Amino acid sequence: MTLALRSETLGWGKEAVLRDVTLQIADGERVALMGRSGVGKSTLLRALHDRADGRVAVVAQDHGLVDALSVFHNVWMGRLDDFGAARNLRTLIRPNTAERRSVEEVLDRVGLTGLGRRPVASLSGGQRQRVALARAMLRGGATVFADEPVSALDPAQGDALLLALSGDFGTSIMVLHDTGQALRSATRIVGLKAGGIVLDAATADVDAARLMELYT
Template identity: 40%
Template sequence: MSPLVLTDEVADYGGKPVIGPLSLTLRRGERVALVGKSGAGKSTLLGVMQQRWRRHGAALMPQQLGLVPSLSVFHNVYMGGLANHPTWYNLVTLARPFRRDIDAIMPLLERFDIANKCWSAAGELSGGQSQRVAAARAIHQQGDLLLADEPISALDGPLAERVLRALGETYPTSVLAMHDVELALRFTDRVVGIVEGEIALDEASHRVCAQDLLILY
């Protein structure tokens, strides 16, 4: 499959330039970490990627998560697969979920230690729980490309690693904006450093260490 390409992309916010001109090529099967301080343009760049690569099946896990507070955890995860079913099926599921969908989603919740929250409203969850629900939704959606904005910012330790591993197993190609540079280097094979909306570093993860990335902050 051909690579995904951005060429001389620019973006602004309120008339103020945020990124670019910026060019980047993402090879299929590549896992890329976007690193840099807050406000560097990572989230904006992910948004541009989603717009340009939507036809390639790009799935977005936004930093704000996009959960529906009034719906249950189950239904928020189920939303990742809405496009796989006709409208009538989705409407029925809203009132009375089918057993096959429960059987498909429950293992995801168990993997992230939130199965006990399956029928709780998403608005009742903690930040870490909400982030795990968003990750489960992205996994349930599936696809070829994942664009994730701080997917583990509210998690730590083994749980953060579990989520990153699960996302990596689901999506062969991914771009993850991350602040934890050590995890970024461990779970991706390429790191792209963003400074004031421009690419300041683009290197294979095994060729750099966390100390090398301090210049980005």
């Protein structure tokens, strides 16, 4: 799969956020989208997601969780479209041993061991973010699209989970703010500023100082 945008204007409705965007992302790349808040990173991420074929996973900035449901059910939502309505209703009422085990495995990986039955509404911000990550891991796929997926975690925890995502998905496209995490986890940096792409380079060719220029 190759994702491509060619001289496109991106935005919400009639409001343009990014203009003349040309970008191509190939299989196997780990891309970090960077820039100041409001510059259009989420808009670009959404446009790339809309052009993706096949199975993909998403980690939304707002986590996309249902507070009335348990951690288990929020994680299992990553697989709802794999089954019909009858199976999903049964899982909502009485998940079987295999379903619980599959969710428990990804909860272990994100540091939420034993919390499957807990209501999502009772979780901290960092725990909610981990639930969203676990849901993406359970879903799996060729590509993960993630919008600030570890912003509520400390750097060491964030690094570990970014590494886990990179291991699970052949291609990753993530909005990141932490320059260190971007340099450690990505193979390519796409930087936005003033309504467009101003940086597109291999991670090996940039440093933290160059990335900080995106925020001035």
